[in-house]
Amino acid sequence: MPENEPKVKALKEFALNYDKYFRKTNSPQSVLLYSRNNGVGKTHIAVATAKLLLYEIAKDIFNSNPYEYKRRGVILDRIKYKTPVFFMSEKKYIWCRKRYSSKNEDIISYVEACEKAFLDSEFIIYDDLFRARDTDFYFDELEGIIDIRYDSQKPMIFTTNVNIKTIDQLDPEINPFADRINHGAYLLSRVEKMTRGYQFEFADYKDYRKEGIY
16 A cells, blocks of 8 residues: 555664664664554564564674674574564463463463563564453553563564554543553553654555455
């Protein structure tokens, strides 16, 4: 969609200059990708941005000592336990987090990987913000995740189908969390501060997944 092309170009420039944006000493920049409907390509674009960012991180490591890192795979050995770029689905994380005590190894492994990323990863793609159910458990988890990243000044890229500017409103017609205004106002404040200047609303008059394009 032509309307979205400038936003995609801005995100590419964003990733190519991650020192300028993501590593600002006072307030690293996070990103919010929003569209009312599905199938626009928010997750696709977020992952592409993260892959480009990861390439830039690896390039900087190589340039810091080309002799040490001239062999293929050496940089990967250095960063594979640090997970500088991490992708997670909110719905999957909340589902697994509720079942963490089940002793299922896959669930335990996924939750622990996410929790390590909250603390250590330089950059997190947080897919489908506000997709999980609006329970106290959910809000406690989400507030904790955002607080950790906000307080440690580490950036995120959020994708969502919920207009965050409505989550402190009382009207249930426009706010899916109208009965939880205190939570909504707190989260709006945090996410607004993290993503200010980089909130992209994508045009979504067509679901491209149904067209078989990707």
